[in-house]
Every structure is written in C-alpha cells, then in structure tokens.
Amino acid sequence: MNVDKRFKTLTEADCRKRFPKGYFAAAEKTSKGAGIVLMVIGVLFAPVGFWLLFLMGKSLVTEGFSNSAPMTGGDILGALFLFLIPFLMFLFGVFCLWLGIKRFRCSGDEWFRRMVEQSGYTESEIREFDRQISNPGSIAVTLSEKGQPGALLTETYFVLEPGVPMKYSDIKGAYLIDYPEAFYTGKTMKTVLRRNLAVFSEHWNFSRAYAKPEVAQRVQAMLLERNPGIDTADGRVLSDREYDAMEHEYIEKQNSRKNIS
Secondary structure, three states: OOHHHHEEEOOHHHHHHHOOOOHHHHHHHHHHHHHHHHHHHHHHHHHHHHHHHHHHHHHHHHHHHHOOOOOOHHHHHHHHHHHHHHHHHHHHHHHHHHHHHHHHHOOHHHHHHHHHHHHOOOHHHHHHHHHHHHOOOOEEEOOOOOOOOOEEEOOOEEEEOOOOOEEHHHEEEEEEEEEEEEEEEOOEEEEEEEEEEEEEEOOOOEEEEEOOHHHHHHHHHHHHHHOOOOEOHHHOEEOHHHHHHHHHHHHHHHHHHHHHO
16 A cells, blocks of 8 residues: 555645635535435435334234234234334434434534534634645545545644544644454454544544554654654554543543533
C-alpha cells in the first residue's frame, strides 16, 4: 500500500470543492445525505413491519373465532414470538425515520453550536478552525477507504471526521488500538481485530476511527511532531479493554462537566 497517496495537502481548488461554504456547511450537506438514506430505510421497514403485524393480528383473530379449542401456553408463546419479528421491523423503521428527519434538519449553524458545546472551545476558536479548514495547506487523510471517516490536520487543529476538533496543544494521547468488530460472512458471524486510531483531548473529548495500520501510525507520528508531549504508549498497540477503560473515564468526565455547567 502506498501510504503517501492517502495524505493530500489541500490546494485552493480542493478547498473550494470540499468546503465551498466552510466546514459546517459541508457537515450540513453530509448530514442531509445521511438523513435521506435513513428516511428511505425507515419508509421501507416501518410500513412492512406494520403490515405484517396487521396481517398476523387479523389471522390470529380469525383463527381464534374458528377454533373452539383454547390456546395453550405454548401457542401463546409461539404467537408472541411471531409477532416479535415484525414488531422489531416496525420499531427499527420508526427509529430510522426519526433519526433521518433529525439528521436532515441539522443545519450548519446547529453543527457549529454542537462543536462549541462539545469541544470546550470558544466560538471564536471554532470559527478559526473553520477558517483554517477552508484555506489551502491543510492535510486530508484517507484513513481506510474513500467514503469512510477521515482525518484533517490544519495549522493548529486536528479532527477525526465527523468528531470534535482539537488543538494540537490540547491533545493528551494518540493511540493505536486493535478493536474487535463483528460482521457476517455468509450465514455466520465473525469477529476480527481492526486497527483503530484514538485521540484524547485535555477537554475530555475523544475520537476513534478505523484506519489502515500504516496510516494510523503515520498520523500518530504527525501529531507527535506537532506536540511532543502527546502520550502514544511508546507506539504500543493497545487492547480493546485498555481503550474501553480510557473511554469510560472520559465519558464520566464529560458528564461531570455537563452537570457543572
């Protein structure tokens, strides 16, 4: 794998194409696209689940009137199990519709407000991040495959998309992690360890994304160049248990900060 091809210094033309109206306007566009996909999934699943529930309910009522024998406990459990599948389909569809509408309505201004709230930075600092992103010279990193979350390095900020931007001076740790991921291969479930890059900030924010091992190591080294005080566990690859413990600590700190504010 040619690692260099995954690191691109953005030109003025690249910035106009990728961030024509700034980072948060681009986030709004991406969010609307994801919202449309979720709404389509919801429209497919929710009516089908409801229709199956209706047919099964109608069939159960008809059979109950035509069958004089009382239903046993096993019959009731079997009927409940059959109802569970379309009910879950219906709930999944409704959830996708709700999330899709929420994503579709999320404006660039709302993304900006979220970043201010989650990052611990002032509005002016987040606007400076937006300014740097929109200017040539930033480095865009393809962590795994095109279309998947990537990373951006500006003059003073780093962000694992679509996470919270962090100043290099505020990054406490940048770690390589082998994290388990389950997926189907045919009819069986398989779990594999995939290399991830996780970055933690002094503001108790953190981001994690799947990355090709060589790319994750290069990004880690680039961050260390910009802030030699970043902890990298001496380059050691952490286990998922070690990462989960750090994530749990950060989530507790985030919740404490929200309660105080």
